Amino acid sequence: MILFIYGVNSKTIPKEKILSLVSDYEEIFRLFTIEFERLKNDFKGLGASVISTCQRFEILIALSGLDGGEEKESAAAIRQRLAKYFKSILRKHEINFKSGDFFYSASEHALKHLFGVVCGFESEDIGEIQVLGQVKDSYKRSCEASLVCGAINKIYGEALKCAIKVRNKVPVFTDRNKIRNNLLKMLHERIGDENISGKRALIIGGGGAGRLAEALRLPGIKVRLVKNPSSLKKEIFKDYDILIFDAADIDFRVNASDLSRYNKSQIVVDMSISRNVSVESAALENIELITIENLISSNWKEGENLKKRSENKNFYECAENIVKQSAGEAFECLEFEFGNGRAMDLMKEIAASIEKEFARSARAIEDGKDLKILEGLKRALIKKIPSLIKRRYMKKLMY
Numbered sequence: 001m002i003l004f005i006y007g008v009n010s011k012t013i014p015k016e017k018i019l020s021l022v023s024d025y026e027e028i029f030r031l032f033t034i035e036f037e038r039l040k041n042d043f044k045g046l047g048a049s050v051i052s053t054c055q056r057f058e059i060l061i062a063l064s065g066l067d068g069g070e071e072k073e074s075a076a077a078i079r080q081r082l083a084k085y086f087k088s089i090l091r092k093h094e095i096n097f098k099s100g101d102f103f104y105s106a107s108e109h110a111l112k113h114l115f116g117v118v119c120g121f122e123s124e125d126i127g128e129i130q131v132l133g134q135v136k137d138s139y140k141r142s143c144e145a146s147l148v149c150g151a152i153n154k155i156y157g158e159a160l161k162c163a164i165k166v167r168n169k170v171p172v173f174t175d176r177n178k179i180r181n182n183l184l185k186m187l188h189e190r191i192g193d194e195n196i197s198g199k200r201a202l203i204i205g206g207g208g209a210g211r212l213a214e215a216l217r218l219p220g221i222k223v224r225l226v227k228n229p230s231s232l233k234k235e236i237f238k239d240y241d242i243l244i245f246d247a248a249d250i251d252f253r254v255n256a257s258d259l260s261r262y263n264k265s266q267i268v269v270d271m272s273i274s275r276n277v278s279v280e281s282a283a284l285e286n287i288e289l290i291t292i293e294n295l296i297s298s299n300w301k302e303g304e305n306l307k308k309r310s311e312n313k314n315f316y317e318c319a320e321n322i323v324k325q326s327a328g329e330a331f332e333c334l335e336f337e338f339g340n341g342r343a344m345d346l347m348k349e350i351a352a353s354i355e356k357e358f359a360r361s362a363r364a365i366e367d368g369k370d371l372k373i374l375e376g377l378k379r380a381l382i383k384k385i386p387s388l389i390k391r392r393y394m395k396k397l398m399y
Contacts, residue, residue: 006061006086007056007057007059018056112323115159203216355378
């Protein structure tokens with residue numbers, strides 16, 4: 001399987017040059033989509049995603065189904081074409097460069113790099129969470145431009161899981177208890193102690209959402225908890241005074257249009273490190289948006305200097321170990337799922353059989369709600385196929 005990241009970042013060329021490049025994001029993204037179409041014609045099944053932040057413009061490449069010799073030649077050819085693209089956009093922006101200025105990382109190391117970026121290890125303030133929102137936005141654009149493939153989607157899903165692990169297991173990164181307490185304090189301040197009882201809140205997300213729901217019920221808030229965002233109809237937003245989002249799904253997104261249509265005054269809380277709510281929502285007159293950044297920053301006393309997390313060795317070592325382990329496990333799964341021809345064929349056969357059986361069952365169901373439950377069950381089963389096949393395959397090798 002071909003898997004690598006190629007591009008430029010603040011470690012290869014000066015940061016101010018990177019900023020001037022990404023400030024022209026729309027144009028350089030458009031130029032890449034043109035180059036990608038040419039590449040896709042030559043390399044069937046190729047997938048890509050742009051990784052763009054204020055400190056980098058890189059391309060993640062994935063291609064499976066090739067044999068050893070063909071894989072090596074194809075990887076070199078794709079890398080050469082990307083080098084030509086990057087030289088072109090750098091010249092256009094009058095950025096001087098040398099042949100060694102391009103960043104390159106392959107296989108498991110590429111995943112470790114991406115996971116590190118998502119977790120904030122490549123940022124000036126190690127451990128900052130805003131960068132994940134930037135990565136998610138560029139991934140979403142790549143999806144909309146039909147650049148991605150199954151392997152790319154899998155990688156970003158695993159990257160988000162890694163970021164959540166770091167967030168939950170390393171207290172200095174984000175302390176959930178403090179975040180929960182800060183949110184309660186903010187709600188009391190904005191709504192008023194005398195008015196908070198009887199307010200209706202909707203929480204979307206898993207993890208620590210149950211504890212948050214319990215805490216909100218103490219002052220008399222009526223809470224509904226939805227753990228699976230894919231089963232959610234956004235029309236129900238109008239029934240609540242407080243909307244809290246903490247979905248661990250990189251594809252889940254609430255747009256400003258979802259919140260503005262009913263013109264109801266609401267407090268919207270985005271607790272997700274991957275940004276569930278679009279930033280444009282903050283400009284709506286009927287919406288008061290509270291983000292995870294607001295909740296984390298309020299952990300610190302007035303005037304207190306926030307030391308860079310890189311100075312905390314325990315944090316860095318613990319978080320880095322999570323990234324390393326997550327990248328290794330993700331690469332192993334990718335190799336099996338997309339680098340094993342027989343396994344890929346078997347997974348497609350099983351998925352097709354499940355689709356066929358569920359379609360047959362659906363014909364006998366008239367209730368739309370039951371159909372939706374059936375569709376969710378089907379997706380859950382198909383999602384489990386790779387891990388089940390891998391388990392049986394590894395068991396067969398052992399015996």
